[in-house]
Amino acid sequence: MKIIHSADWQLGKPYGRFEPEVRAALSEARFDVIDRIGRLASDNNASHVFVAGDVFDTEGPEDRTIVQAISRMSRHACRWWLLPGNHDFARNGGLWDRVRRRVGGGITILSDPEPLELEPGAWLLPAPLVHRHNLDDPTDLFDTMETPGARLRIGVAHGSIRDFGSRGETKNQIAPDRAKRSTLDYLALGDWHGALKVDARTWYSGTPETDSFQRDDPGHALVVDIEAGREPVVVPARTGRFQWLVRDWTVNDRAAFDAECDQLLAVIDAPNTLLQLSLAGITGLSDRIAMLGRLENDISHRLRHLVVRADDLVGRPSEEDLAALAVEGMLGAAAAKLNVKIEVGGQDGPVAKRALERLFVEYSREEQP
Structure with missing residues (x-):
């Protein structure tokens, strides 16, 4: 039977x-x-x-x-x-x-x-x-x-x-x-x-x-x-409709991150997928912001649900980033001090990293037409 x-x-x-x-x-x-x-x-x-x-x-x-x-x-x-x-x-x-x-x-x-x-x-x-x-x-x-x-x-x-x-x-x-x-x-x-x-x-x-x-x-x-x-x-x-995925990506630039995103979307049924994503790597600060922006403004809207853990994705300002901020007077001075604290590390390092990222985000917004 x-x-x-x-x-x-x-x-x-x-x-x-x-x-x-x-x-x-x-x-x-x-x-x-x-x-x-x-x-x-x-x-x-x-x-x-x-x-x-x-x-x-x-x-x-x-x-x-x-x-x-x-x-x-x-x-x-x-x-x-x-x-x-x-x-x-x-x-x-x-x-x-x-x-x-x-x-x-x-x-x-x-x-x-x-x-x-x-x-x-x-x-x-x-x-x-x-x-x-x-x-x-x-x-x-x-x-x-x-x-x-x-x-x-x-x-x-x-x-x-x-x-x-x-x-x-x-x-x-x-x-x-x-x-x-x-x-x-x-x-x-x-x-x-x-x-x-x-x-x-x-x-x-x-x-x-x-x-x-x-x-x-x-x-x-x-x-x-x-x-x-x-x-x-x-x-x-x-019999199941939904997939619950756990993914850990190590990415060091925007191109590698975009490749991971494109490969994932090619093999899943996005509306029926829940994703828990952990990001790690050392990348430029502008790339880090762009990666998280794509997750927030694109990938999260395609999937049923998205959880992102990005504490291990370190965003360091490039020379171009610092140069762009440097011409802004007080903003440039603040960015330089924060970058020194990040390099030194210690208890102030994570706070300085978040502050520098926020500073750069706000500066980037101001620069957009």
Whole structure:
């Protein structure tokens, strides 16, 4: 049988650090990806979609978030199986009771650790989280779950196979050999936000819509072909709309910087790209100003979002820059003193650098027709 393995939708994620326009686009993309997953199931003749935890970002999402999720899933003929994770763990009277009151027959909430027969001989073993952090391995129960006449045993769980440090949950630890221990044909995991193969029968699908600058790769879902007696065939399929890129450029003149910009724009879908850019190098002050100006007045308008870190891009006034300022009397004297402080360094160096840059910017503006 073929299934779609997804996880970590985190619907309702607030994206509070972004401006409202970007926030709205990122939030809506997380609903749109449900339709892409539904179409992926149809295109691959997969009857079941497993969402391995963190369907919602919190245990108290707005009603609109719940209704949007259900309405998007209900458009598609596949069966949806939703597992509570650490962000949306199962508790009496909580989120999943609100969801359950609204869902139709095509959506099943896996809030109880009880095996379910998907099709004759194909069993699903769920390990829902009932607390945000569980001390015990939530998949231990797989060993004792009875699956009469099973030809396929498919586990679905949310937690860490290994300690991912600050980028993943350190609680809810799952045995790395769980699939072998519990004779699973496939173990669908959620929690880690990038697609990751643990072993031949154990995968993280990652989030279907990338949500951080930690990875360039857009979000994916997994198309999984499972057959008794052989290893599953797992194919990642791109589902994400947005790319979150991290780039570090060392540039020493305007030409090198422009080449980097042009190369980047040639290979990305700019309106759907968020970029965190760090600049380093030693360049002329006028070039530094021109580089930052292009980022502010051109590149930032092309991209969905741009963050620039330019503290390591040192702008030194050229002889031409100083000569132009020198004829301005007091401006030239001030520029010369600031340049001396920059050369000496120390605590006053960074302040002098910013002051000289500002002085040159203001002078350049005055010189423009």
